[in-house]
Amino acid sequence: MHNTHPQFIVLLGPPGAGKGTQAERLSGALAIPTISTGEMLRQEGRSGSLLGAQIQTLLDAGHLVSDELIQKVVAQRLAQPDCRQGCILDGFPRTATQARFLDQLLAKMGFGAPIVFDLAIAPEELVARLSLRRQCPLCDRTFQVLPGAIETCPHDGASLVPRPDDAPETIRRRLRIYADHTSEIVRFYQNRGYHRINASQPADHVTSKVLGILGNAPAGTNGLKRPVPASQHLSALSPVAH
């Protein structure tokens, strides 16, 4: 028997739209975990395994890993006890096949379809954001750096580095791949729990908007557990999306 109101939230949006930032904020506000497939794959890439090396090659080039592989990873993760109250999916699904798989998986687990937030943003803004994106090599958190700011991770002090897949050529490929799959995924989710959010607004506004929609969701889909955390001021470093 599942507990009250489990909520499965999908964050769609191109690289740089703020999915990672919103996932972290929503996870805190709703007390449910975030599943970031990109982060899980990067971890595997660092593990030194043969599979990890193959994954890393795909990641560095900005290509997607296969549907079969990522679906297996997500199914295993969703089966963990901490997902019983729901979770936030950052980076999954990325293809229509994955979207169909997720519906079937949730149904098999006794849950309803996910609530989908599509973080929409103009491509020009994405390129600007991604060029100022840095990552901590130790904890994998991603940050938006201000020009001239000290680039160290506020959590563990490590020097931040650009993500290899944020190289201009790779960014272009990733945006192209995203665009190739978007219309199919949007078609799949449209008319059922699909919400398009303007992601050019400050991160706080985006979070409030999403929480507002979740708060107004029909009974049985509202998993709000804690108030939205106090807004963080934009300092030298502020977390940004994957």
Ligand code: AMP
């Ligand atoms: P992200 O951190 O979400 O930007 O993901 C980084 C990279 O991980 C992507 O460019 C893909 O190579 C891979 N990846 C993440 N999620 C998926 C997915 N759902 N399907 C296929 N590849 C993925």
